[in-house]
Every structure is written in structure tokens, then in C-alpha cells.
Amino acid sequence: MKITIIDYGAGNVKSIEFALERIGYSSVLTKDANTIKNADRVIFPGVGEASYAMNMLKKSKLNHLIPTLKQPVLGICLGMQLMCQTSEEGETDALGIFDLKVKRFQNTLKVPQIGWNTIFNLKSILFENIPENTYMYLVHSYFVPSNSFCIATSDYGIEYSVAVQKNNFFGVQFHPEKSGVLGEQLLKNFIENTN
């Protein structure tokens, strides 16, 4: 099993590598197009600011590669948001895999949302052995509104899509690598249940 973590200089990816190690998988951190294309599973991480991250992707031409990938791809946090059409953060044109617009939380709440929140209406092989209303760790100021690709919902002042899926593309807003044993279960499901 060749697992590749896309390295485009956006944020800290060590914790994903370590989480995979804990569930018994090694991974390769790379920006090399061929290595990514030939991987069995691709993880698209992201922490930081959307327009900055998009520019980093463009610099390494990964913005063209990612939407064409055929193997299962998991976008995490900003990775999920960048798979959408646009983001209000930095007025960013993103990858457009999902025809969705990423919005900012209302200021009536603490922004960023930081901490553990429940996820529910779980509808995917990603959530096998993960019970409804499991707590996952989230850190974000922008969110994906409810939509037809939604495979899990959360609630922060508003119900929103905390996970999406379209064909081989999966996205999760929470950090499975930081969400305890059940977060590790999700990574395991992504590796073992998708094809």
C-alpha cells in the first residue's frame, strides 16, 4: 500500500505521518507529480490560509494534478476546503472538484471554532465503526455549507457539512490525525475500505 501525503508547504503534516504510523502504515511526503499519481491513496492536508495555500499549489502545478487523480483522495481541513470551487478566505478560486462555496462563520460565535465537536448523519464507508455523535477535533474559521455531497454533518451555530464525498474524492473538515482512537479509525477506513 503506497500512501502519499501531498507536500506543498502548507502547514504541518508531521502529525498525519505519525498517525498513519500508529495504525501501522508508512507514508511518503512528496510534491512529485509521478509519485502522487502512482500512489494507492493520497492524503491532501492543509493548515493555514486559503489563498496562500492555493498559490503554493500553483507554484508546484499541483492544482492541475489533484482534480485528475483517480485513486481515493482524502482532503483534510483546508485540504477539503481547497477541493471546493471558491473560498471567502482571501477570495480564493480553489480546485473546483466540488461545486461548493466555502464561507466564514458568523462573528456571533467564537471564531475560529477550536475544539471537539460531534459529527452526525454519517453516510459513508469512511465512518465504519465510528458511532453517530462521535467527537472529532476541529480548528477552522471557514466552513462548507450543507450540500448534496455531504456525508457527515456538524453544528456550530449552523448545521454544516463536516465531510463530503464525490466519486474518489473525500473531504473531512476535522483532523482525524488529532481526534483520538476514532480519528485513527477514520484514517484506517480511508485506507482499507475505499478502492
Add this chain to the structure above:
Amino acid sequence: MLAKRIIPCLDIKNGRTVKGVNFLDLKDAGDPVELAKFYAENMADELVFLDISATEEARKTMVKLVEKIAKTINIPFTVGGGISNLKDVDLILKSGADKVSINSAAVKNPELISEISKQYGNQCVVVAIDAKLIDNNWKVHLVGGKEPTNLDLFEWAKTVERYGAGEILFTSMNHDGTKTGFANSALAKLSGILEIPVIASGGAGSIKDFKDVFVEGKADAALAASVFHFKEIDIKHLKRVLKNKGISVRI
């Protein structure tokens, strides 16, 4: 619903855990990696590691320790203590920490906050503020509480939020080590004026103190050390009690 967070804090000196009472008189409370693992398995929501040694040699030890912790635990953690520039931040985050906490360095150079936040996102910048109530004014103190400044807690917190802090970790020096409860009225005021989350620190002694800090102090998270390290309060038990009192916690 977003859960209120319980955060054990581990003070680290030369690779070992210590906890000061009123910042003095340190006691040894175990091996950091073992303790971190124990807490992660026992429902701590996050961990904070404060390096209080701050010599060049100990700093290298800390970076190695951060990587060991990141490999072992599956919950988020923050590293602070003596971080003074982007290079320090880079080392700590690349070793696997999720956030850095800066204190004196933010006062000396507030631009550091925006630099970190631009490069890594504001979610990874925790600005720690130690303050003491003097003549009815909360005054910010530096260097582990040893050096007073003229900064007002609330004004300073608003300022660092504007610079791009992702969270505020407020320690009341009047309460720290006393085990008589958190500085709830100051915390509630802080929480009211800020958009970003507030972590309360200083004064945890009983389960009721945690209930009060969330209800009266309107804190988003509560940090404590000795009550957890010396097993006076069990986090699982604490969370069950809080849940029964209608407070949203992860169980």
C-alpha cells in the same frame, strides 16, 4: 455542540515534568511522554507543554521531546516557553506540535504574532498572558510573572487578537497555585470582548472550580496542572460531573 475543553499543563524542565506553586518551589511530577499518553487515554482534550528551562541545551532536548510526544499521542498539543522568533516556531511545529504559545516575545515584538499567523494560520498561535490584579487593574507580567508591565490585560488581549492570535491563555497570578478557583469575573469579561477562544488558567482546586469557570467565567477551555498530576481530580470523573450539570464536554 462544541465541547468545553479540559487541558492538563505539563511544565517541562530539562526533559522532566515539574509544577511550580505560585511559579516557585518546583516539584517533580513524572516523565512527560508517559504522562502525556496517560492523559490522552484518559479523556484530556488537549495538552500544553511549557518549557521552563530555556537554556540553549535544554531547548534542543525540548525539540526531541516534542517529536516523541507527537509520535505517541493522538490529541492536539501546544508547546510554549522561551519561543522568541519564527525559527523557534518553525522547529517546534515541524517536530509535530499543533500550536505554539508565546508570552514575553509577543510583548516585545507583537509582529511575531502576525508573522506566525500568516505563515501557519492563526489557529496555531496561542498568546499566553500572565496578569496580576493590582489596585483593581489587571496588569500583564512577563518572564514567568517576575517582570511587571504597564499593559492592561483586556487591552493587551484585544491587541493580540488584532495581530492574529488564535487563542488567549490567561493565567491569573493571584489565583495560580492557590486551588481556590479561577479568576472568573476577569475571564467572563475577557471572553465577552474577544472573538477568539479563551483558555482559563490558575486556581483549579476542585470540580466545582471547573464548573464555575465554564458557567461564570465563560471560558472555552480550562487548564490545570497539579490537580491532575497528583491525581486529586480524575479527568473522566470530572467530565461526567460536568456533563450532569449540563456542560457540554467530550466523554
